[in-house]
Amino acid sequence: MTKIPVHLDINGQHHELQLEPRVTLLDALRERLGLTGTKKGCDHGQCGACTVHIDGERVLACLTLAAQAEGRSITTIEGLAREGELHPVQAAFLEQDAFQCGYCTPGQIMSAVACIREGHAGSDEEIREYMAGNLCRCGAYPHIVAAVRQAAQEFAS
Amino acid sequence: MRDFSYLRATSTDAARQAAALPGAMLLAGGTTLIDLAKCGVAEPDTLVDITHLKGLDRIDVSERGATIGALAKMGHVADHADIKSRFPAISEALWQAASAQIRNMATIGGNLMQRTRCPYFRDPANFSACNKRVPGSGCSAIGGVTRGHAVLGTSDACIAMYPGDLATALVAFDATVHLGDRRILVDDFFLLPGTTPDREHAIEPGEVITAIEIPGSAAARRSTYLKIRDRQSYEFAAASAAVGIEFEADGRTIRDLRVALGGVATKPWRARAVEAALKGKVLDPETVRAASLLAVEGAVDHGANHYKIELAPRVVARAILKLGETA
Numbered sequence: 001m002t003k004i005p006v007h008l009d010i011n012g013q014h015h016e017l018q019l020e021p022r023v024t025l026l027d028a029l030r031e032r033l034g035l036t037g038t039k040k041g042c043d044h045g046q047c048g049a050c051t052v053h054i055d056g057e058r059v060l061a062c063l064t065l066a067a068q069a070e071g072r073s074i075t076t077i078e079g080l081a082r083e084g085e086l087h088p089v090q091a092a093f094l095e096q097d098a099f100q101c102g103y104c105t106p107g108q109i110m111s112a113v114a115c116i117r118e119g120h121a122g123s124d125e126e127i128r129e130y131m132a133g134n135l136c137r138c139g140a141y142p143h144i145v146a147a148v149r150q151a152a153q154e155f156a157s
Numbered sequence: 158m159r160d161f162s163y164l165r166a167t168s169t170d171a172a173r174q175a176a177a178l179p180g181a182m183l184l185a186g187g188t189t190l191i192d193l194a195k196c197g198v199a200e201p202d203t204l205v206d207i208t209h210l211k212g213l214d215r216i217d218v219s220e221r222g223a224t225i226g227a228l229a230k231m232g233h234v235a236d237h238a239d240i241k242s243r244f245p246a247i248s249e250a251l252w253q254a255a256s257a258q259i260r261n262m263a264t265i266g267g268n269l270m271q272r273t274r275c276p277y278f279r280d281p282a283n284f285s286a287c288n289k290r291v292p293g294s295g296c297s298a299i300g301g302v303t304r305g306h307a308v309l310g311t312s313d314a315c316i317a318m319y320p321g322d323l324a325t326a327l328v329a330f331d332a333t334v335h336l337g338d339r340r341i342l343v344d345d346f347f348l349l350p351g352t353t354p355d356r357e358h359a360i361e362p363g364e365v366i367t368a369i370e371i372p373g374s375a376a377a378r379r380s381t382y383l384k385i386r387d388r389q390s391y392e393f394a395a396a397s398a399a400v401g402i403e404f405e406a407d408g409r410t411i412r413d414l415r416v417a418l419g420g421v422a423t424k425p426w427r428a429r430a431v432e433a434a435l436k437g438k439v440l441d442p443e444t445v446r447a448a449s450l451l452a453v454e455g456a457v458d459h460g461a462n463h464y465k466i467e468l469a470p471r472v473v474a475r476a477i478l479k480l481g482e483t484a
Contacts, residue, residue: 021163133256
């Protein structure tokens with residue numbers, strides 16, 4: 001199939017790519033732009049490892065065509081830290097030891113940032129419900145909830 | 158995933174024209190379509206992206222009802238203050254569906270086009286027989302692993318379960334689908350499998366869902382969506398019920414009742430027999446439990462899904478009684 005030009009705005013940087021229309025945002029990030037922080041888990045929208053933000057909202061890069069994301073503002077895990085300072089959610093994940101193998105962590109963190117911003121981190125129960133789209137096969141869930149709770153409290157204060 | 162050409166629609170009319178061409182499919186949130194393309198189930202020649210169309214994501218709520226634009230996202234509708242207060246069952250059905258990420262992608266129009274999760278349907282590489290995929294090829298599910306399959310509305314050709322939550326709540330409250338100027342009840346929009354399980358929706362090539370309209374009612378205002386599943390979140394229903402109730406002035410006699418079932422049928426399943434049996438009755442647990450058994454009248458199991466026939470009436474009864482407690 002003929003490649004089409006796709007303009008992507010990622011972490012404040014403009015990228016111009018020639019892509020087959022079937023290329024997902026996830027593959028464009030990882031295979032074409034070297035932004036491998038966004039992980040490929042199931043590639044079917046079931047695990048959340050590929051969570052990124054589009055126009056400030058958390059979405060799955062594996063079920064988004066790169067072409068669909070044109071004209072939108074995309075943020076990946078690489079775009080979260082500001083001037084060398086970890087994002088408060090990143091710091092909370094370190095502090096609470098909220099991971100083991102770390103493969104799901106970029107997706108967990110991107111999801112958590114949005115979860116807090118949406119106002120869905122008001123209680124442990126609500127955090128568990130609204131973080132349910134991010135699976136952790138190491139089972140680090142209690143520490144992940146603790147990290148989200150801590151970051152949410154820091155934002156609130 | 159087979160490659161396809163990509164076309165970004167610049168107007169609803171342009172989308173209609175492009176979607177009418179052979180091999181063309183509309184692309185909204187993509188949460189079903191891109192997934193099924195990766196499974197080798199959907200093989201479009203052209204995807205017509207409608208997500209950049211303007212003005213189709215409005216949510217208007219008034220005393221008369223709600224009109225929700227086809228491109229409104231599931232998550233936005235779930236969190237909408239007026240939907241929460243006037244149509245709690247709609248909001249609850251939405252936030253209990255999928256994950257937050259998927260709800261930020263999936264649109265209300267696309268949600269109605271969601272396909273079954275039947276594992277045989279989703280796996281053409283290993284199961285060539287599927288009447289939904291290839292008419293006349295047979296059904297791999299019948300005689301297979303059926304724990305997640307339907308017990309209501311099935312046929313000899315197909316027992317695939319309709320997995321959605323939103324549409325279950327929509328049929329309970331007599332919602333209509335707007336296909337441009339054409340209006341059709343959501344209940345009629347979903348088709349029984351019969352001998353043609355490949356045809357799931359009453360939508361023609363070149364038609365585009367533009368909005369969903371839900372009439373306002375006292376029953377919609379006092380409503381809930383109860384979803385029972387194998388794990389607490391991010392899972393399809395083992396059985397679910399959308400229920401709305403209106404009491405007479407005495408606060409105990411049922412004036413209006415709406416009941417629809419999810420997770421157990423081949424389409425969103427309105428349980429009118431339960432409604433008829435309870436209208437005019439005083440709400441009490443025994444009466445409700447007896448009437449709820451009518452929800453699964455005519456149910457047929459395929460072994461491992463037998464539990465749904467016992468579970469569904471209990472879900473219905475619990476949802477009705479929960480609403481009664483708030484009277």
